[in-house]
Amino acid sequence: MGLSKKLMTQLFTNLVRAYHFDELFARRLTRGELIGFYHPAAGHYAPGVAAGTVLEKEDYMWPHHRAHGVPHMLSKGCDIKYFLAEHTGKETGCCSGRTSWHWSYPEFGIFGMTGFIGGGFSQMVGYGWAAQKNGRKQVAMSCTGDGSFNNGRAHESMLMASNWKLPIIFLCENNGWAIHSRIEDMHPTEDIASLAPGLNIPAAIVDGQDVFACAEALQEAVKRARKGDGPTLIEAKTVRWREHDIGTPDLDGYRQRTKEELEALHDRDPLKIATQQVLETKLLTQAQIDKIHEDALAECDACEKFADESAIAEPTVEELRASVYAD
Amino acid sequence: MIKFGIIANPYSGKDIRRIVSGARVISHQEKANIIKRLVAGLKAVGDCEILLMPDGSGLARKITEIGEFDARLVDLSELTGTWRDTYRATSAMVDEGVDVIVTLGGDGTNRIVAKACKDVPLLPISTGTNNAFPQLIEGTLAGLAAAKVARMGDFVKRSCTQKPVLEIVDVRGAVVDVALVDIAIVQSSIRGALAVWDVAEIYAALVTSARADVIGLSAIAGSVVDLGAPAIVHLDQSGTPVQAAIAPGIVDTVRVKSAQVLQEGILVPLGPNGAMLALDGEREIRLTPERPLFARFSTEGPWVVDIQAALSARPNTQTPSRPTKDVAHGT
Numbered sequence: 001m002g003l004s005k006k007l008m009t010q011l012f013t014n015l016v017r018a019y020h021f022d023e024l025f026a027r028r029l030t031r032g033e034l035i036g037f038y039h040p041a042a043g044h045y046a047p048g049v050a051a052g053t054v055l056e057k058e059d060y061m062w063p064h065h066r067a068h069g070v071p072h073m074l075s076k077g078c079d080i081k082y083f084l085a086e087h088t089g090k091e092t093g094c095c096s097g098r099t100s101w102h103w104s105y106p107e108f109g110i111f112g113m114t115g116f117i118g119g120g121f122s123q124m125v126g127y128g129w130a131a132q133k134n135g136r137k138q139v140a141m142s143c144t145g146d147g148s149f150n151n152g153r154a155h156e157s158m159l160m161a162s163n164w165k166l167p168i169i170f171l172c173e174n175n176g177w178a179i180h181s182r183i184e185d186m187h188p189t190e191d192i193a194s195l196a197p198g199l200n201i202p203a204a205i206v207d208g209q210d211v212f213a214c215a216e217a218l219q220e221a222v223k224r225a226r227k228g229d230g231p232t233l234i235e236a237k238t239v240r241w242r243e244h245d246i247g248t249p250d251l252d253g254y255r256q257r258t259k260e261e262l263e264a265l266h267d268r269d270p271l272k273i274a275t276q277q278v279l280e281t282k283l284l285t286q287a288q289i290d291k292i293h294e295d296a297l298a299e300c301d302a303c304e305k306f307a308d309e310s311a312i313a314e315p316t317v318e319e320l321r322a323s324v325y326a327d
Numbered sequence: 328m329i330k331f332g333i334i335a336n337p338y339s340g341k342d343i344r345r346i347v348s349g350a351r352v353i354s355h356q357e358k359a360n361i362i363k364r365l366v367a368g369l370k371a372v373g374d375c376e377i378l379l380m381p382d383g384s385g386l387a388r389k390i391t392e393i394g395e396f397d398a399r400l401v402d403l404s405e406l407t408g409t410w411r412d413t414y415r416a417t418s419a420m421v422d423e424g425v426d427v428i429v430t431l432g433g434d435g436t437n438r439i440v441a442k443a444c445k446d447v448p449l450l451p452i453s454t455g456t457n458n459a460f461p462q463l464i465e466g467t468l469a470g471l472a473a474a475k476v477a478r479m480g481d482f483v484k485r486s487c488t489q490k491p492v493l494e495i496v497d498v499r500g501a502v503v504d505v506a507l508v509d510i511a512i513v514q515s516s517i518r519g520a521l522a523v524w525d526v527a528e529i530y531a532a533l534v535t536s537a538r539a540d541v542i543g544l545s546a547i548a549g550s551v552v553d554l555g556a557p558a559i560v561h562l563d564q565s566g567t568p569v570q571a572a573i574a575p576g577i578v579d580t581v582r583v584k585s586a587q588v589l590q591e592g593i594l595v596p597l598g599p600n601g602a603m604l605a606l607d608g609e610r611e612i613r614l615t616p617e618r619p620l621f622a623r624f625s626t627e628g629p630w631v632v633d634i635q636a637a638l639s640a641r642p643n644t645q646t647p648s649r650p651t652k653d654v655a656h657g658t
Contacts, residue, residue: 002528003519190385193341194354202349205341206520216520217343224346232346237408280613281516281601 003215005283011053011211012278013292018045018071019271020296021080024304025070025087029246035089036100041067042242043209046270047173050214050236051141052076054222060109060127060140062120064173066240068101069113072143078105081303090310097313098323109138118144118151125157128166128231139167139225141218147178149192155199158231162199167225169218170201170233173208175240180251193235201231208236209268212277241265329375329477332420332447333362333398334413334440336432337386339455343520349576353454355386358431359393361452361466365429366396368470372478378425380416383408410439417443426477427632429469434460434508434543434607441492441507441629448476448487450632456522456575457608459508459541460490464634472637479640486637491535491557492628495604495612496594496621503620504606507629509534509544510622511605512597512614521609524574526562526581530602533559533589533622543608546571547581557589557624594621 003011022041029038041048044066052075055061061076063069068087074080086093087101094104095112104112109127114120124142131138148154149172161168172192176183184190196203202224206217214236221232241262243250250257278284284292315323340353369375377398379387383406391398401419406412417440420428427448430440433455440449450473451461462469476486495504510533511523523529529544537548537556548558550569566582573579589595597604597620604612604620614620 002515002525003517008517184385184388190337190355190389191341194352194356197352197354202346203341203352204343204345204520205338206343210518212517213520217346220343220346234346277517280615283516 003212003219007053007215008212008278008283011049011215012274012284013296014049014053014071014075015046015211015271015274016289016292017074017296017299018049018067020293020300021070021074021303022067024300025068025084026246028088028304034087036087037245037247039066039068039245040242041071042240043265043269044173044175044238044240045071046211046274047171047208047214047236047238048072048143049075050211050218051143051169051171054215054219055109055139055141057108058136059138060111060124060131062124062127062140062142062144063103063110063113064143064145065113065117066145066173066175069103069143073103073105073108073110076105076108076110078103078108078110080299081306084303085307085310088307088310089313090307091313092306092310093313096315096323097310098315098320118148118153120144121148121151121153121157124168124170125160125166128161128168129164131167132164137226139169139222141169141171141222143171143173145178146172146174146176146183146192147181147186149195150178150186155195158196158199158201158233161231162201165228165230167228168231169221169225170231171218172233172235173238174235175208175238177240177244179244179248180253182252191235193233196233201233203233203235205235205237208238209270209273211270211274239265239268329373329474330378330420330423330425331369331375331473331477332378332380332401332417332423332425332428333365333390334380334416334420334428334430334432334436335362335382335386335390336413336430336436336454337382337384339432339436342456342522344456344522344524344574347524347577348574350456350574355384355389356393358386358454359389361431361454362390363394363396364466365452365470365473366394368467368472369474370396371471372474375474375477378420378423380412381406382412413439414443421445421447427473429473430461432461433458435609437461437629438505438507438607442505444629446630448630448632450476450634457508457541457543459538459543459545460607462634468634468638472632472634475637475640476632486640487630487632489626489630490628491624491626493533493535493557494623494625495597495606496623498619504612505628506533506606507535508541508607510597511544511608513603513605513610515603515610516601516613518603518610523605523608523610524577526573526579529562529581530599531559531561533557533595535624535628542572542575544573546573547583548586551583551586552588558586559589559595559622560586589624591624591626594623596621
């Protein structure tokens with residue numbers, strides 16, 4: 001319990017920013033202004049915002065693939081213009097424009113990603129182990145979806161994290177879908193959180209559409225980790241009201257998800273829920289909320305300008321080799 | 328044919344208190360196993376129809392798979408994944424004329440069921456966190472008790488007690504909500520992760536029964552007023568220190584500034600504005616100047632099966648009897 005007014009304001013601001021950046025990335029991909037592909041957040045961004053916001057700059061984080069980690073990274077303090085530049089193949093990108101959408105913000109404890117779903121679990125054990133050994137009270141936040149918990153690495157990593165009491169928070173952002181497959185067809189347990197007790201890891205389920213609820217739970221998990229009490233699993237139940245990635249059919253197995261199904265999910269729009277709460281609690285006025293939206297849109301415009309005006313990356317073979325192999 | 332309703336909350340026993348206090352976890356699998364044993368008890372006394380609450384998380388499906396019994400899902404037309412499903416399922420079961428409703432949940436689950444169950448007796452099996460209201464009972468025995476209650480006509484009233492409630496009332500006297508165990512007035516202005524686990528955030532607590540044998544706010548009242556009494560306790564740093572089990576795994580010292588026994592029917596103003604009311608452990612209602620609210624103690628809450636009385640009763644020796652009320656001394 002006990003989110004400060006400052007933290008609540010930051011959470012709301014980051015949620016607004018995540019929403020506008022999601023719209024921006026989706027729009028750019030549709031227009032052919034983004035390299036690769038884009039997996040829209042589309043209702044699934046409160047857990048990532050909460051995860052990034054409750055961490056300190058030096059803490060480690062593995063952002064979720066959905067929304068390409070933007071909610072997580074911007075909430076942690078990363079400047080998204082370098083990621084957008086990366087996503088547009090520009091020399092100023094966070095990986096020098098060579099990867100399409102790989103992130104890298106080492107000064108924020110974010111060191112890269114992998115195309116393998118669930119591939120980050122083992123790295124998180126490494127980050128957690130480093131945090132435990134270096135004595136700087138860092139924690140490691142692993143943000144993945146329900147589909148990633150089908151992966152053997154998830155189970156092995158949680159086992160090791162529990163054995164060694166590593167300061168890791170396993171955040172499962174469960175939107176109920178692994179691409180076109182329902183979670184109930186992929187897991188013998190309905191809740192991912194049910195996996196944790198067998199590994200002696202405490203776990204809780206939280207409303208993934210309520211950014212404040214997510215933050216309360218994650219804040220407590222971070223406290224446990226910093227105290228040396230070991231890993232925690234938080235399952236945030238969220239939704240996705242668009243296709244897995246833009247351009248892929250939005251299927252439930254072989255059946256197209258219906259307009260009615262998708263519209264019903266909007267009842268749990270995280271931005272609507274948060275807006276209602278900040279108004280009801282008089283944390284913010286409507287004028288202040290409008291200003292937060294204006295600032296977020298201005299930030300989006302500035303990021304686009306930076307990316308669009310940056311030079312296209314044209315690395316030489318030697319430069320490519322230098323980026324792959326250590327000296 | 329005798330009908331039983333089963334309300335199993337898929338989300339009970341899974342909230343943030345698993346992290347902050349080490350409270351137990353009750354998985355879908357375990358809930359389904361409990362219901363399998365429950366149904367063995369229900370059916371031991373003869374044929375019956377079983378109505379289940381549907382849910383979007385697969386618990387009802389697992390119950391029927393594991394339980395190997397026929398059950399009918401009540402028609403909710405649309406699932407919300409919220410307390411509304413519990414409320415509407417309970418109403419539907421009452422409309423269908425169920426004889427007993429068995430619940431699997433904690434204090435919060437039973438609060439919702441109590442709002443809709445009218446005079447249908449409840450048999451609450453604890454699968455929640457604090458579990459001050461439901462009972463820790465083996466499912467088989469719960470099934471036998473529910474079956475006996477359902478098959479004995481006026482015995483229904485003899486083997487049940489009517490529990491008290493705290494009503495939340497607006498200025499027009501309309502009841503806007505109820506609590507079965509306690510109301511906490513907390514500083515937090517948001518619902519957040521719902522649960523209350525930090526006593527430093529509690530201004531005051533109202534309880535239906537001061538107790539020494541339960542987890543939660545009732546235990547604070549049980550330290551300062553007569554056991555069994557409904558009470559309001561104000562907390563403040565200047566108060567007298569009292570040690571109580573606030574949540575599973577959390578024994579804390581709270582400072583009680585004042586305590587009073589509540590009188591039935593008397594309105595108690597709730598404040599301050601901006602605070603949240605946590606009903607039976609879950610933050611639910613924000614206090615605002617535009618909508619003043621009051622608490623009112625009432626002895627006319629839900630009827631609950633007294634398992635000991637039900638199991639030990641002999642149909643041949645029963646005599647009509649007035650129902651007993653669980654007001655001053657608890658059970």
